[in-house]
Amino acid sequence: MGKKLVLVGGGHAHMETLAAIGDFVGRGHAVTVVGPSPYHYYSGMGPGMLAGTYEPEGIRFATRQQVEKLGGTFVLGKVVRIDPAAGKVHLEDGTSIAYDVLSCNTGSQVPSNLPVSGHKVPVYTVKPIERLLEARQQLLALAGDEESRIAVIGGGPSAVEIAGNTWRLLRDAGLRRPRIRIFAGSRLMGRAPGAVHRKIHLSLARRHIEVVEPAVVQEVRDGKVVLESGAAYPADFIFLAQGIVPSLLFADSGLPVGPDGGLLVNKYLQCPDYPQIFGGGDGIHFAPQPLDKVGVYAVRQNPVLRHNLLAALEGGELRAFSPGGDYLLIYNLGDDTAVFQKRWLIFNGRPAFLIKDYVDRRFMRRYQQFA
Numbered sequence: 624m625g626k627k628l629v630l631v632g633g634g635h636a637h638m639e640t641l642a643a644i645g646d647f648v649g650r651g652h653a654v655t656v657v658g659p660s661p662y663h664y665y666s667g668m669g670p671g672m673l674a675g676t677y678e679p680e681g682i683r684f685a686t687r688q689q690v691e692k693l694g695g696t697f698v699l700g701k702v703v704r705i706d707p708a709a710g711k712v713h714l715e716d717g718t719s720i721a722y723d724v725l726s727c728n729t730g731s732q733v734p735s736n737l738p739v740s741g742h743k744v745p746v747y748t749v750k751p752i753e754r755l756l757e758a759r760q761q762l763l764a765l766a767g768d769e770e771s772r773i774a775v776i777g778g779g780p781s782a783v784e785i786a787g788n789t790w791r792l793l794r795d796a797g798l799r800r801p802r803i804r805i806f807a808g809s810r811l812m813g814r815a816p817g818a819v820h821r822k823i824h825l826s827l828a829r830r831h832i833e834v835v836e837p838a839v840v841q842e843v844r845d846g847k848v849v850l851e852s853g854a855a856y857p858a859d860f861i862f863l864a865q866g867i868v869p870s871l872l873f874a875d876s877g878l879p880v881g882p883d884g885g886l887l888v889n890k891y892l893q894c895p896d897y898p899q900i901f902g903g904g905d906g907i908h909f910a911p912q913p914l915d916k917v918g919v920y921a922v923r924q925n926p927v928l929r930h931n932l933l934a935a936l937e938g939g940e941l942r943a944f945s946p947g948g949d950y951l952l953i954y955n956l957g958d959d960t961a962v963f964q965k966r967w968l969i970f971n972g973r974p975a976f977l978i979k980d981y982v983d984r985r986f987m988r989r990y991q992q993f994a
C-alpha cells in the first residue's frame with residue numbers, strides 16, 4: 624500500500640526528489656510539499672537579481688506549479704514543529720500533516736541577534752533571497768540622492784556580492800559614485816586564499832566601495848551602524864550579511880541537532896534517532912563531517928535523498944552520501960566580472976563571470992523544465 628511522503632521546503636537538496644514526484648505517485652505514494660512561497664529562489668543568482676542583471680522569473684523555480692503538475696500536493700505554509708512520535712508536522716496556521724517519511728530542506732537564515740532600534744531605516748537580511756527584490760525597489764527609491772549611504776554588515780562572500788551588486792544597481796540608476804560601506808567583522812573574506820582576497824579588495828577599491836575592518840558591529844541605532852569600538856556610521860539603508868544559521872525548526876521540535884543547530888543526520892542523510900526523518904542542505908548537521916553552508920553540498924545531496932526517500936518508503940537499501948572533494952566557487956562582483964576559485968586555480972575578470980552565468984543558467988534550465 625502507498626505511503627505518505629512529506630517534503631518540508633522545496634530547497635536546493637530537494638530538486639531531484641521534486642522532479643521525481645511523478646515516479647513516487649506512480650508507485651502509489653502520496654507526496655506533499657510544504658513551503659512558505661509558491662516559488663523557490665536560487666541563491667547563486669540572488670545578488671545578480673538585486674543588480675538587475677537577472678529578473679525574478681529567471682532565478683526561481685515554480686515549486687507549487689511543478690508539484691501539482693506532477694501529481695503531488697503543495698501546501699502554502701511554514702512548518703513550525705515536527706512531532707516524530709505522532710509522525711506529524713505542525714504548520715504556523717495551526718493545521719498539521721501526517722507523514723510516514725519526512726524530508727527537511729529548510730535551509731538557513733541570517734541570525735537575528737543584532738539589536739536594531741530607534742529611528743527606522745530599511746534593514747534587509749540577505750536571505751530569504753526573494754526579499755532582495757523588495758530591497759532592489761527600495762534602493763532605486765534612494766537612487767536620486769547622491770548622498771545616500773548604504774551599509775553592508777558582514778565579511779563573507781555574500782557581503783561582497785551584495786555590496787558589488789548594489790553598486791551596479793545604483794550606478795545603472797544614474798548615481799556617479801554610490802556610497803557603499805562594508806563593515807567586515809575582523810577581516811573581509813578572511814577565510815579566502817590571499818589571491819582571492821587581493822582581487823576582491825582591488826575590485827571594491829576601484830569602485831570606491833569602502834571596507835571598514837576590523838569592524839565588529841554591536842548594534843544599529845537611530846539609523847547608525849555602531850561598532851564595538853564606539854564609532855558610529857550613519858546609514859540610509861542596511862543589509863545584514865553577518866553569516867547564516869540553520870533553521871530553528873529542529874531545535875524547537877526537540878530533535879537531535881549538531882553544534883550549529885542543524886538537524887543531526889548520519890551518512891544516509893537520516894536522523895539517527897528517528898529513521899523516518901531525512902534532511903539536506905544548509906539546515907542539516909552531517910555527523911560524519913561538518914559541511915560548509917554552500918549550495919554545492921545541497922546540490923550533491925540530491926540523488927542520495929531521492930534514492931533514500933524511496934528506499935525508506937518501500938523498505939529498500941539506503942545509500943551513503945559522500946560530500947566529494949573541492950568545489951568551485953565563483954563570486955559575482957556586480958560589474959560583469961567575477962572571481963573564480965577552484966583549488967589552486969584562481970582568476971578574475973569577465974571570463975569568470977561568464978562561466979558563473981553559464982553554470983547558473985544551466986542549473987536553472989535543468990530543474991525549471993519540470994514546471
Ligand SMILES: Cc1cc2nc3c(=O)[nH]c(=O)nc-3n(C[C@H](O)[C@H](O)[C@H](O)COP(=O)(O)OP(=O)(O)OC[C@H]3O[C@@H](n4cnc5c(N)ncnc54)[C@H](O)[C@@H]3O)c2cc1C
Binds near residue numbers: 662
Ligand atoms: C546572497 C547569497 C549568495 C549565495 N551564493 C552562493 C553560490 O553562488 N554558490 C553556493 O554554492 N552557495 C551560495 N550561497 C549559499 C546558499 O544560499 C546556501 O548554501 C543554499 O541556499 C542552501 O540551500 P538550501 O536548499 O539548504 O536552503 P535554502 O535555499 O534556504 O532553501 C530552503 C527552502 O526551505 C523553505 N523553508 C524554510 N523554512 C521552512 C519551514 N519552516 N517550512 C517550510 N519551508 C521552509 C524556504 O522557503 C526555502 O525555499 C549563497 C548565499 C547567499 C545568502
